[in-house]
Amino acid sequence: MSRSTEPPSNDVVPRRGFANRSELIEHLSALHPDIIARGRQVSPIRGGRAAALEALQGIDPPRYERTRNYLDGAVTRLSPYLRHGVLTLAEVRNHALKLVKHPVEAAKFINELGWRDYWQRVYERLGDGVWRDREPYKTGYSARRYAAELPQEIAEGQTGMACMDEFARELRDTGYLHNHARMWLAAYVVHWRQVRWQAGATWFLEHLLDGDPASNNLSWQWVASTFSHKPYVFNRENLEKYTGGRYCRSCPLKGRCDLEGSYDQLEQRLFPHGLRAGDGSAEDDGVLGRNGDPIAPRKINSPFPKSDSVLIWAHEDALNPQAEVFRSYPNAPALFVWDDSHLRNPRAPYSFKRVVFLAECVEELPATVEVARGEPSTLLVQAIARVGAKRLVAADSVNPRVHAILNQVEKLARVPIELLSEQPFLPYNGPIDLKRFSRYWRVAERYAMGMGGGRV
Incomplete structure (x- = not known):
């Protein structure tokens, strides 16, 4: 499905401070009409x-x-x-x-x-590189065997399989799927329908509120077997056990669907050339x-004088109003940017429900955070000049896009970048x-x- 990466031209100026969720949604609808044209669903998850x-x-x-x-x-x-x-x-x-x-x-x-x-x-x-196969498929097929596009009936929940169609609808309507449902749906796409995992990963990233290329893409690769030692498959018995049989009872395909059979029988049908052993030892x-x-x-800049004037970049990987960047500089001006090219990236376009979730996170950031729309590095450079900041401060991230923007700002504005981190999950930096x-x-x-x- 082709999508334009160009945002629509309109005069709506992004803002904060809404009386209620309905007012926020109305504003975002006017701000992003092309995104809402792909679907008006708003998640119940705030x-x-x-x-x-x-x-x-x-x-x-x-x-x-x-x-x-x-x-x-x-x-x-x-x-x-x-x-x-x-x-x-x-x-x-x-x-x-x-x-x-x-x-x-x-x-x-x-x-x-x-x-x-x-x-x-x-x-x-x-x-x-998380978008590339990290290893060969272990399915007995080469990557060329798999289709590059996701079939429309899967995305629209019209396969005729009650379980897969309901998972697709829940994904579209709520932006959430239980992890087991994600695995079943991913396995169906890759192994039963022989579609490249990248197509499924793009689909998930469009809709999942928690979508990020790390967890999403690498989980798809785990299912596909390009980042695991074997492909993940399941059968109807497994699905019935963990769903309480809610889908199979009403499914018109019960007893004759593609999920019927033991694991050995399914593997023989799905992988007739035999599974290729893999131990994750090469690439x-x-x-x-x-x-x-x-x-x-990660390289974090040495502490700077707290008395210096700074600008904080509030990017989408760090939307905690109590984050270290705001604790360290509680009165500093800050900027959040709606990046149209990022939201409309064909590789991972954002659905409207994802935009609403982001906006709700931004709503709770400190009052010092302004919102703007455009190319982040350009707007950040302009803001640095406007407030006379001596450096740009941001929360650290492993996202390459974040670092590419920071590098561009450092080059254009000629100011140092200070990256601040939260308490690590692992207090460990050894082998x-x-x-x-x-x-x-x-x-x-x-x-x-x-x-x-x-x-x-």
Whole structure:
């Protein structure tokens, strides 16, 4: 499906300070008419720190461990807030540990937080390389076998399979999917329909409130087997177990759908040429720190005098009103930019519900944050000159787009960049192997659980 990357020309000026959600949505509709033309859905999940803290108060680590694989299990729905830095992994982990008598009761919950930290570390190393197959498919097929475009009936929830169609509709309408549903839907797209994982990843990034190229793309690669040792598949029995049979009971294809059969039978049908063994030993060895290569801490500029005048860039990876950038410079002017080219990037276009969620996060930022629309580096350079700032301050991010903008500002405005970080999930910067999550977790677990001697 082709999409224009050019924003519509209109005279609507972005602003903050809305009386209610309806007023905010009306303003965003006028600001982004081409985005709303692709769909008017607004998620019931609200953005912002207040909603994030309410969700955080509701977590139950022991119950999460027992029920997380069930669609009606005690999942947290914290991922959109983690994605945009409204909550931090360390903050969520610390809260989880306070809720249990013994850390082991929160171990599985913290392990799942570790997956996000792991994906972010891989993203830091690979950058836009997360869009490329990290390894060959282990399915017996070459990448050329897979279609480049997502079939329209999958995106529109019209395949005739009750489960897949409902997952597609939930994705479109709410911007959220249970992790198990994501895996089933991804496996169906790649292995049953033989569509390249990149097409599915783009689809998810358009709609998921927590969509980011790290967790999203690398999870799709895990399912596809281009970043795992084998493809992920499932059968109807597995789906019925974890959904309570809610889809199969009403599905017109029950008893004759493509998910019927044992795992051995499905693998024979899906992969008739045989599965290709893979141990994750080749392509990214040097890039991902195999063989104990140290993972150096990111370069954060040395502390500057707090008396200097600064401009804060509030980017979409760090929308916490209590973030370090705002704590360090509570009265400094700040800028958030609606970047039209980013929102309309064909590789990962934003749906209207994602725009609304972002705007709700921005609404709760300090009053010093202004909003603008345009090319971020240009607007930041102009703002630096306007307020007479001696440097630009921003929250650190592993996102290559963020660093490309910062590099451009540094070059054009000729001011230094100060990057500030939150408390890390792992108080550790020694050797760690990122080739597989299991290798990362062997080192990371004791630090993530507060047993590594670092600050937790």
